[in-house]
Amino acid sequence: MKFYTKTHQYYRGIDLHAKNLYVCILDSEGDISVHKNSKTSNFSLPTGSRSPNQIR
Numbered sequence: 001m002k003f004y005t006k007t008h009q010y011y012r013g014i015d016l017h018a019k020n021l022y023v024c025i026l027d028s029e030g031d032i033s034v035h036k037n038s039k040t041s042n043f044s045l046p047t048g049s050r051s052p053n054q055i056r
């Protein structure tokens with residue numbers, strides 16, 4: 001099995017449930033860039049090439 005060993009600028013985690021959505025984005029240093037918990041019915045993240053620091 002081959003493993004991907006390159007580092008990335010950002011890492012994201014998404015926890016989706018029926019009524020709640022939790023998103024966390026970390027930079028390569030492990031600092032939190034986005035930490036958002038919301039109801040799934042009204043959650044949105046901007047699209048495009050913006051960095052996570054511009055999402056807040």
